[in-house]
Amino acid sequence: MEDQKIAFEDIERAAQNLIGKVRYTPLQYSRSFSELSGRQVLLKCENLQITGSFKVRGAFNKLLSLTVEEQAKGVVAASAGNHAQGVALASAMSNVKATIVMPQGAPIAKVEATKAYGADVILHGHSYDEAYEHALAIQAEKGSVFVHAFDDPKVIAGQGVVGLEILQQCKNLDGIVVPVGGGGLIGGIALAVKTLFPQVAVVGVQTSAAPAMVESKKEKKHKTVACKGTIADGIAVACPGQLNYGLVEQLIDDMVAVDEDDIARTVVLLLERAKLVTEGAGAAALSALLTGQVGKQGERWVTVLSGGNMDITTVAKIIEQGLVRSGRRWEFRTVLPDRPGALQSLLAEVAQGGANIIAVNHDRLRPGLALSQAEVLITLETRDQDHIKELIARLGQRGYITKEANFS
Template sequence: MVEIKDVQEARIRLLGVAHRTLTAYSATFSRLAGAEVYFKYENLQKTGSFKLRGAYNKVASLPVKERERGVVAASAGNHAQGVAFASFSAGIPATIVMPEGAPLAKIQATQSYGAKVILHGVSYDDAFLKAKEIMEKEGATFVHAFDDPKVIAGQGTIALEMLEDVPELDMLVAPVGGGGLIAGLAVAAKAIKPHLKVIGVQAKGAPSAYASLKERRKVTLASVSTIADGIAVKTPGELTSKIIFDLVDDIVLVDDEEIAQAILMMLERGKVMLEGAGAVGVAALLAQKIPVRGHKVGVVLSGGNIDVHTISIIIERGLVKSGRYVRIKTILDDKPGALQKLLELIAREKANIIFINHDRIAPHVPIKQAEVELALETRDLSHIEKILAVLREAGYQILQN
């Protein structure tokens, strides 16, 4: 088992390597959650996530003979960057297997540290099996993403920093995939404050650790599906499961809509960009999945390596849900002034037009008429309803909104 002394030793190895990231109070999210909320900004860590801590602690601990053989690892992305950085720093060749759907930003960042990247399978677990094949074939040293004492100890250094910065914390909230982060936090935090609550958050589409804790046995899922790719793990680790059973107080679930909302809220209100896994703790607070009222809560923002295409989709969907963006279609007579009349009505309601398409040749459009599609920037849902009501009153048939 991992002990507090292992975490303290990891901290020494990480001096001058890992950033001591900020632990800061958030007035906005404290108000929303009804608790004192402190964020640990591991999204600002080197390589963009907490994974550097465990990966570097493992690689730096390797005996000379194991270093000479090089290292191999499997990762959805963040562990890949941590291993690549640690290997580059130590002058060790590294091969990283990542799922074929891994975000491009994570693949490119891993390659930028000099690692060889192999894309294989659709999930972390598929990549893991391929990495084990490479290990056996080439004799490389395997660096596990979570089920390793050195990796767990490295992640536990986060709790040391949080409790030094805010000693009065009585609850820690963190994402759970394979369990390396939550296990390290629990080992360190419970050794310092035995009555402190340690709560994990997992994606509803990948609830392996949640199911394992409830059943008190390691559960393997048939498949996983979530925008939180960093915690999309079918099976938690052997060692991490034991620590979770002993020390973690609870694990809760959040769905992808709640995760997306948390990403958007942190971007707009917190001025911070998070990936899906990094936002699940915030999602749990906003969705009231954890009884935090009256508590001093530390939330680990575990990473910020999100694909820009995913961010753009989340932003657009969020704007639609909040009524700040809408698309509408209607049919006009194809004659001079018809489009101008429509636009004047929209302008009068103070909606900003950001896209317009005027189509009079599509097969489904009647001759002598035109289909107009508009994308509007609006204030809220009531503003949209007012615009639609005005258009209908003027005789326009709204085909889609």
């Protein structure tokens, strides 16, 4: 590791620096996720960290390294949200002025939280990378200290403390699975873990909508890959850190990508089974375990829930979509004779099929209907996809032609 700009001792120092400033977050065994994945699953709950994300660790460690002269000049950072809050809080507690550039589409909750911590927030660009370029321009103009979200030795060392905590909290561990955007978190964790227990596997996870580190690892060279729209905005980074890529290339056992639908489903499962709120990025690593891309049957794995900062409106959308995709909610259309009792007969069949009726919309005026017909749109609460198939078969046997009315 002589050629690296960060050493294990830097992480040890960061651990001492952060005592009393950040939370020592819990590591929870999950029976539900262990049964679903076939692995022994433990959740490292960085979503319960102050500011709702691990990012505050690296931000604090960086701020604590500044000289008096540097503190007087203030700091500048770019972030999609979680790093912004970490820098804002660390700056406020250090009496340092902070200017944060965030993408225009950053979640409202993250923008407002950053302002609440006292930082000056500038909304610029449509991605982290565009915000980053604007932040560099501001830093050059003002002469402030730039606090990088991931490609900085002090920041990486702060994030690496997560790895030290995991090793203190769990023995006989087979592996750790970590969400990856720019690579600061996995770089720090891997350096800590591989130094002390090189046999423990460290695997990174990205969304298929932003797979830059996956592609870099695969092709063994640092790559920039354009990001698509994703619910995992916290790991939507087109260009991973150079220093972090070096750590990933040397220390990481594997990098995998998960689909957006799987991430959304995992967010819902975490709410339902573990009573934990996570953002898309925070659920990505667990999603890789649940889809069988990481680990083997019976192995003990820690998954890092990296953050829990998500707009309530986004949570509602993900829950709604998750219910539909898992078969917990079904919406269908059918055409009935427009006569008394026809709708009542249909609803009786639905009820006897064991579904709970949520909403009914009766339309006689839709174009294409005969004067003697009416279309009905019905939303049901169902058990699962098999239950939906049973209902379709039951209604079909009684002459009802059902048409899916929601997304697949």
